[in-house]
Amino acid sequence: TWTPDTFVDVTVAELKQRIGTDKVILGLSGGVDSTVAAVLLHKAIGKNLYCIFVNNGLLRKNEFEEVLEQYHDMGLNVKGVDASERFLSALNGESDPEKKRKIIGRVFIEVFDDEAHLVDDVKWLAQGTIYPDVIESVSVTGGPSATIKSHHNVGGLPDFMKLKVVEPLKMLFKDEVRRVGKSMAIGDERLGRHPFPGPGLAIRILGDITREKVAILQEVDYIFIKGLRDWGLYDEVWQAGAMLLPVDSVGVMGDERTYEKCVALRAVESTDGMTADWVNLPYEFLQKVSNDIINKVPGVNRVVYDISSKPPATIEWE
Ligand code: XMP
Numbered sequence: 001t002w003t004p005d006t007f008v009d010v011t012v013a014e015l016k017q018r019i020g021t022d023k024v025i026l027g028l029s030g031g032v033d034s035t036v037a038a039v040l041l042h043k044a045i046g047k048n049l050y051c052i053f054v055n056n057g058l059l060r061k062n063e064f065e066e067v068l069e070q071y072h073d074m075g076l077n078v079k080g081v082d083a084s085e086r087f088l089s090a091l092n093g094e095s096d097p098e099k100k101r102k103i104i105g106r107v108f109i110e111v112f113d114d115e116a117h118l119v120d121d122v123k124w125l126a127q128g129t130i131y132p133d134v135i136e137s138v139s140v141t142g143g144p145s146a147t148i149k150s151h152h153n154v155g156g157l158p159d160f161m162k163l164k165v166v167e168p169l170k171m172l173f174k175d176e177v178r179r180v181g182k183s184m185a186i187g188d189e190r191l192g193r194h195p196f197p198g199p200g201l202a203i204r205i206l207g208d209i210t211r212e213k214v215a216i217l218q219e220v221d222y223i224f225i226k227g228l229r230d231w232g233l234y235d236e237v238w239q240a241g242a243m244l245l246p247v248d249s250v251g252v253m254g255d256e257r258t259y260e261k262c263v264a265l266r267a268v269e270s271t272d273g274m275t276a277d278w279v280n281l282p283y284e285f286l287q288k289v290s291n292d293i294i295n296k297v298p299g300v301n302r303v304v305y306d307i308s309s310k311p312p313a314t315i316e317w318e
Helices: 004-019 032-048 063-073 084-091 097-117 131-135 143-150 174-183 211-230 283-296
Strands: 023-028 049-055 078-082 122-126 164-166 239-253 256-269 300-305
Touching: 004 032, 004 164, 004 174, 023 032, 023 097, 032 049, 032 122, 032 174, 049 063, 049 097, 063 078, 078 097, 084 097, 211 239, 211 256, 211 283, 239 300, 256 283, 283 300
Parallel strands: 023 049, 023 122, 049 078, 122 164, 256 300
Antiparallel strands: 239 256
């Protein structure tokens, strides 16, 4: 019978055999799959695994620094690359959702290729592909592997895509990946993390993206997600996030009329993201979070809660 411990033993032995003393690069996304893949490979080949964790400027507040530190604590050979400016400049003025995705995918590949060239004599590209990614062409798990796959056929292949590919999780389902991660002592803050889309906050800022909008949405999202954790609701929800709407609405503060941004909060239950129901969060919780957001985030004067299920509404608004 399959157990996570035997999977780890067998896979580590196979990886050692197959890779030997070659160098391998891997893009970490902060998500479950790439993290588990990295820890497995690290067990097999140690410092010959070169991990690259890219900040696209569209991550959650503090996510890049915190997750990078966790990766260091796990002993991984990881380089954090802050490419925020490169992504945000490339996105400047673009408001079409699919074009935003394409730009982010393209810039990710450019950044990753630059980094891959800095590793001398690298032979392999490792990916956190899991079984559902193999059967579906579009991954809902996000991260570099999904980004790379959906842009595979755009232009010529960058050099890193010509490397031999190693995908140690290819035969596993998500719950098995979590169990493997747990058996290698990866903490719950990684394994229990909600899914987060590869394009990040870019597809939660409706319309064009500016640094100011990213900063506003990071604050709103932070209050919402921290609230879910503080109220013990985080694990009841499959995915949650906030959308910055391209709508200014009238408000009143003291004697003044304000004309400021509106945000929508979304929290869904799901098993695979293909269908989803909105979560019946307690009114007291929504009340507290809404007050906190409006009081603490300058520029936002209205909060709404999305009560649409998928289908027909999607989880993301773009
Ligand atoms: P939708 O909005 O299609 O989302 O109901 C379903 C799941 O997919 C995620 N999602 C993405 N993940 N790149 C990704 O890596 C994307 O472009 C993308 N769009 C949506 C979404 O967060 C949800 O988990």
